[in-house]
Amino acid sequence: MEPLPAAVTAILLDIEGTTTPITFVKDILFPYIQDNVEEYLQKHWHEEECQDDVRQLKLQAEKDSGQKGFVPIPSNTEAELQVIKGVAANVLWQMSLDRKTTALKQLQGHMWRSAYASGKVKGEVYDDVVPALKKWKGAGMKLYIFSSGSVEAQKLLFGYSIEGDLLELFHGHFDTTVGSKVESDSYRRIADKIGCSTENILFLTDIIKEAEAAREAGVHVAIAVRPGNAALTDEEKSEYHLITSFDQLPLQSTH
Structure with a gap:
């Protein structure tokens, strides 16, 4: 040659x-988010970075509110665990539609950083x-x-x-x-x-x-x-x- x-x-x-491999993203990275998002939010909820991620997701949710099947995020007046469950459900909804919103990518990026650093993902x-x-x-x-x-x-x-x-x-x-x-x-x-x-x-x-x-x-x-x-x-x-x-x-x- x-x-x-x-x-x-x-x-x-x-x-x-x-x-x-294309399968790395589809079979490793995305399932990691789906399986761990609620636990991650609970663990990091009171950290500034996590709260910023949630703020961005809430702003995106306001734009998405008219969409079919939309999953709302509860307001902060609700119990903390309910808000966390709502954020996690919204993330899963966005991922089910293969959304690429900046808010979703921001949270995913922070979760992957944690997963790589801990050795859970290579x-x-x-x-x-x-x-x-x-x-x-x-x-x-x-x-x-x-x-x-x-x-x-x-x-x-x-x-x-x-x-x-x-x-x-x-x-x-x-x-x-x-x-x-x-x-x-x-x-x-x-x-x-x-x-x-x-x-x-x-x-x-x-x-x-x-x-x-x-x-x-x-x-x-x-x-x-x-x-x-x-x-x-x-x-x-x-x-x-x-x-x-x-x-x-x-x-x-x-x-």
């Missing part, structure tokens, strides 16, 4: 379906990921993450991974504050922030729409074909460089 273009000096990595990465990251970094590549999950969530996953703390391998992290992953301008902004041209970047993802947006911006792309990822059409397979493992990317040293 021919090495990728010599112009590539930075590798931008998606997480789900690329470095990490970030999953495919077996081929860490050796490849170390090899690429050793070859002079700069490594970055671009995920729809928050930068904080990314750092937790790699900081508390099954392979230990991997954060030192990365030069930076990007989330959707730079723009959507399916918009080409996002990749131009990332290039600006990295301080290079889009043609100096290789983006690894499993999502065709993200690959299209990156390629439109002038970024080199390879598609990760992993178990459980969305199937590709024959046309998509012919259009992109496909890899089933990171060790299938022969890179030229930038030294």
Whole structure:
């Protein structure tokens, strides 16, 4: 296999379906919230951070009040345990609809931080990921993450991974504050922030729409074909460089 273009000096990595099984979020992270939210709220209820999370959830609940099946949060005049149960029920309702509200993500982020730090959860990465990251970094590549999950969530996953703390391998992290992953301008902004041209970047993802947006911006792309990822059409397979493992990317040293 021919090495990728010599112009590539930075590798931008998606997480789900690329470095990490899609099932990790669906089968580990989300069920952790569902199983532990009420207990977490009881334990941390009187802490400022938790109260701020609850305030944000209540503000979101005011906006949601007209929605079908809406689960209200009791006012603070109710007994503490009833309010906690109400907050937990609202969180479960939002998750059942796959909501991505800022208030929900904020609480989830704090719960995951606690779970990672206590060792209850460890970030999953495919077996081929860490050796490849170390090899690429050793070859002079700069490594970055671009995920729809928050930068904080990314750092937790790699900081508390099954392979230990991997954060030192990365030069930076990007989330959707730079723009959507399916918009080409996002990749131009990332290039600006990295301080290079889009043609100096290789983006690894499993999502065709993200690959299209990156390629439109002038970024080199390879598609990760992993178990459980969305199937590709024959046309998509012919259009992109496909890899089933990171060790299938022969890179030229930038030294």
